[in-house]
Amino acid sequence: MPTSTSAPRRRRRPPTNPAADDAQLLAFYRQMVLVRRFEERAARAYTEARIGGYCHLNLGEEATVAGLAAALDPTDYLFATYREHGYALARGIAPERVMAELYGRTDGVSGGWGGSMHMFDADTRFMGGYGIVGGQVPLATGAALAIEYRGGGEAVVCLLGDGTTNIGAFHESLNLAALWHLPIVYVIVNNGLGMGTTVEQASAEPELHRRAAAYRMDSARVDGNDPTAVYDAVRTALAGARAGRPYLLETVSGRLKGHSVVDPAKYRSRAEAAALAAADPVAAYAVRLHGAGLLTDELIAEIDADATATVAAAADFAEHSPHPDVSTLFDHTYATPVPNDARRLPGEPLFPVPANGVPA
Amino acid sequence: MTVRSYREALHDALRTELRRDESVFLLGEEIGRFEGSYKITAGLLDEFGPKRVRDTPIAEEGFTGAAVGAAMLGLRPVVEIMTINFSLLALDQIVNHAAKVYGMFGGQARVPMVIRTPGGGGQQLGATHSQNVELYYAFVPGMKVVAPSDPADAKALLLAAIRDDDPVLVLENLALYNTRGEVPDHDEPAPIGTARITRTGTDITLVAYSRMAAVALQVAERLAETDGIDAEVVDLRSLRPLDRDTVVASVRKTNCAVVLEDDWLTYGIGAEVAATISDGAFDWLDAPVRRVAMAEVPLPYAKPLETAALPSADDAIAAVRQTLDAVARRR
Numbered sequence: 001m002p003t004s005t006s007a008p009r010r011r012r013r014p015p016t017n018p019a020a021d022d023a024q025l026l027a028f029y030r031q032m033v034l035v036r037r038f039e040e041r042a043a044r045a046y047t048e049a050r051i052g053g054y055c056h057l058n059l060g061e062e063a064t065v066a067g068l069a070a071a072l073d074p075t076d077y078l079f080a081t082y083r084e085h086g087y088a089l090a091r092g093i094a095p096e097r098v099m100a101e102l103y104g105r106t107d108g109v110s111g112g113w114g115g116s117m118h119m120f121d122a123d124t125r126f127m128g129g130y131g132i133v134g135g136q137v138p139l140a141t142g143a144a145l146a147i148e149y150r151g152g153g154e155a156v157v158c159l160l161g162d163g164t165t166n167i168g169a170f171h172e173s174l175n176l177a178a179l180w181h182l183p184i185v186y187v188i189v190n191n192g193l194g195m196g197t198t199v200e201q202a203s204a205e206p207e208l209h210r211r212a213a214a215y216r217m218d219s220a221r222v223d224g225n226d227p228t229a230v231y232d233a234v235r236t237a238l239a240g241a242r243a244g245r246p247y248l249l250e251t252v253s254g255r256l257k258g259h260s261v262v263d264p265a266k267y268r269s270r271a272e273a274a275a276l277a278a279a280d281p282v283a284a285y286a287v288r289l290h291g292a293g294l295l296t297d298e299l300i301a302e303i304d305a306d307a308t309a310t311v312a313a314a315a316d317f318a319e320h321s322p323h324p325d326v327s328t329l330f331d332h333t334y335a336t337p338v339p340n341d342a343r344r345l346p347g348e349p350l351f352p353v354p355a356n357g358v359p360a
Numbered sequence: 361m362t363v364r365s366y367r368e369a370l371h372d373a374l375r376t377e378l379r380r381d382e383s384v385f386l387l388g389e390e391i392g393r394f395e396g397s398y399k400i401t402a403g404l405l406d407e408f409g410p411k412r413v414r415d416t417p418i419a420e421e422g423f424t425g426a427a428v429g430a431a432m433l434g435l436r437p438v439v440e441i442m443t444i445n446f447s448l449l450a451l452d453q454i455v456n457h458a459a460k461v462y463g464m465f466g467g468q469a470r471v472p473m474v475i476r477t478p479g480g481g482g483q484q485l486g487a488t489h490s491q492n493v494e495l496y497y498a499f500v501p502g503m504k505v506v507a508p509s510d511p512a513d514a515k516a517l518l519l520a521a522i523r524d525d526d527p528v529l530v531l532e533n534l535a536l537y538n539t540r541g542e543v544p545d546h547d548e549p550a551p552i553g554t555a556r557i558t559r560t561g562t563d564i565t566l567v568a569y570s571r572m573a574a575v576a577l578q579v580a581e582r583l584a585e586t587d588g589i590d591a592e593v594v595d596l597r598s599l600r601p602l603d604r605d606t607v608v609a610s611v612r613k614t615n616c617a618v619v620l621e622d623d624w625l626t627y628g629i630g631a632e633v634a635a636t637i638s639d640g641a642f643d644w645l646d647a648p649v650r651r652v653a654m655a656e657v658p659l660p661y662a663k664p665l666e667t668a669a670l671p672s673a674d675d676a677i678a679a680v681r682q683t684l685d686a687v688a689r690r691r
Binding site for chain 2: 077079108110111112113114118120121122127128130132135137138139140141142143144145146147149168169172173175176179331332333334335336338339340341342349350351
């Protein structure tokens, strides 16, 4: 099986339908702006203590989010990391439900049980964000195994970060996928940093897609700041995966802010931060579409206003969604009820205390 | 009823479920061509083919996690982990994923998978191959853990585990594989989450699971013959959920208890049982609850050291006699 280390060839767009093509290019932009505004709104809600726990944002990753999500078929499965809000939105989950999950409310996509790191939606086959680095990689591999077992035409896309390529489960999973010809695309979203540790500090082979060679797996690295490049690369990768050739794709983009909302990113020099801001994929893509005549200043403002209104409405919805009732605390321990499942609150005794102190 | 070995009973349950349900499949190291390290899966590759009986690379974390993912899409994988010692390599996938997916996503994704794995020492396998770490899994809400002690329960609990929509760890035991007993010819599962009184008695309660539940029965018979003691034996069978009511009801009747366990005493399963008895039968107790458990050392290879470290029937008999002496002094 050949291992290509260059980006897959750009998909030829149908020349007979340029309008559809332009619509896709604009749709990428709308998606990117929505993710940007959503994440900014989430950061604000976090600082206002409406959101608890950890909160990792897709700021700087918008082009990858938009290009990747558009490349999936509706029946494909997507497994994500804990930095997954944007992917949840792009997969088609209503912004209200994503925001409500951040707020920990009943209308949240996981009913308030998951929070920022653990969103899941069966309808859109968004198979979850996962809080343990790389925990989703064996799971996604198993989902691909289930597809292969049933003989379906779907595929799995498994997101992972650059740091995840150093855990054992990454190796074990890619080996299984290649060995069993599973329909899966692993996508390394390389933003150059673990939390503050660089790829070069952590990976003996910093060109991460090259790891695929160990499994005779096809692979490529693409510019994660270009939604069309990501889209084309994922389509190519998925075509191979559906034919039983799993694929390792690496997208390279920046992380505009800290690891999570509370990280001031002091490990970064001012020059690095300035370079990242200058390479902002949303702004760069706007310039590109502007130059191509697809975006005007008015349209930019309109798209921005739409996204801002959408996330404001999402935050308002989340704010008014009910908190889960404490009576539901034991609803999701087991899917199959069995006797003696413990349903005791912390202060309650295991056995009733006799009122008069004398045993019955 | 047919007399079967514990090994055969497990095999029968796997074969029954593979025939009954296309979504059931087996995966693990050396389970196909090699027919399993302990031959539980012997013949199943020939009967069901490599899709249903899947040999994996040595990658416990990878294939256990893959089973979780396959279960999330509705398959019913039955994972064999060669011994419970090796399950530690899959700890993240079991504890952080199999046990969490259902609750963490608000009940949207089920994980109907089984992990079969034997514990047990006594085979001179040394420190890393002789552990009883079922507690690690029984500690975790979201997991179910069963520990059959005889062939009938081995079959019935494995059937229940495969038909359950939650992750179930079925604790087998190296020393039990060759034990024999009557097994019903029907395919009725046993209820997970319930203990079983395997011998009724009035003088003392013996609480145990897995191998030590079989030992407890032998102990009870010997005590009846030699000391005229009528012991009741509670086989926990299920470590999570834990059937506390059955334990407490028995102790309220006998007024004293000894717990027999193959794991280490400190923080072990027996500690939970003793605490349960304290909570539910304090006013009925006539002596402290004794625990007979493994010596707290990495299990040595040399036979005399290994034998000394493992709990035996004689250890249990001594503990019972001392407990009943304490009861007699008190009364």
